Amino acid sequence: MSLIGLISFIGTIIIFLLSKKVYKKMNWIILSPLLICPLIIIAILLITHTSYSDYNSGATWLSKLLGPATVAFAVPIYKNFPLLKKHAKAIGLSLVTGSAVAIISSFLFAMWIGLSNDMVNSLVPRSITTPIAMDISEIIGGEPTMTAVFVIVTGLTGSIIGPLVIKYIRIRTSAAKGLLLGMGAHGCGTSKAFEIGELEGTYSSLAMIVAALISIVLSDTFFPVLQHYLVG
């Protein structure tokens, strides 16, 4: 790893930990480490005239940890499995609804504001975890790299909006809180859910995974039908 890569890797961790500290102290939703930390890094890159590819040569090792982190979600699911089994019906119904709504609403809103077709197709899989979202984007005729950007924008907005949605539509149960965060904002929502509580986080982890699987099925069956009727 080059020196600049090493600095990027360690620097990102330090800035992230500091952002987290500030966030905990101020407890202000807009100060989410996922917003503040990248903004600080972008500012540093601009000031020091460092290119993104130089930065990412080291920082990419952090992105790579997303893989084992996804595997690691087996642990909270294992620990809470009896409870999850008990609520299987609520989990299944809400996630199928959520996945279908994710596809339909992205599609309709995007058509409404007049986005191009490949843009719409890149947007549709954005609420699920990056590697799967990119695969689906490819399948339905979107641009996978564009989708990766939409996934992160969704995660960011979702982790900020999620708690407001919970508050304003008066969601009461831990299950519903966790499920909506994991469904709407994948890993970023799940991280938020663990902030609320262990149980919410577990539901959210499960939502993230099951939603991804449901979306694979829907994008192969339901989406082409929708596309056919709405675009013609």
Add this chain to the structure above:
Amino acid sequence: MYMKIIKIILQIIFLYGILLLGDGIARLVHLPIPGSIIGLVLLFTALQLHIVKLEWVDLGAGLLTGELLLFFVPSAVGVVQYDQILGVIGVKLVAVIVLSTIVVMACTGLVADSVQKRGAKKA
């Protein structure tokens, strides 16, 4: 303290190994499911069958799931490369994402809440 750090690193390497196994399986049988999800199912099954003990992965998994946002930071920084996101289309795109995310979250939450309430009444 040092023992704990070494334990965490070893456990993360172990989780990485499971990921590679999942990747291998996905490639071998041409599943449209990514290796990380297959790895998750493998680890879950191994825990259920007591092939893998919880102590073997608990610390490492706790760190990875607890600091999940950190792993999204490089991609979030990468958004700067897409100037499309910043222009007029960008504002529209973000509007679509915000609106759609609100609708998705509200529907998911309301369905989950109402199914649970109905279940509670029956019980």
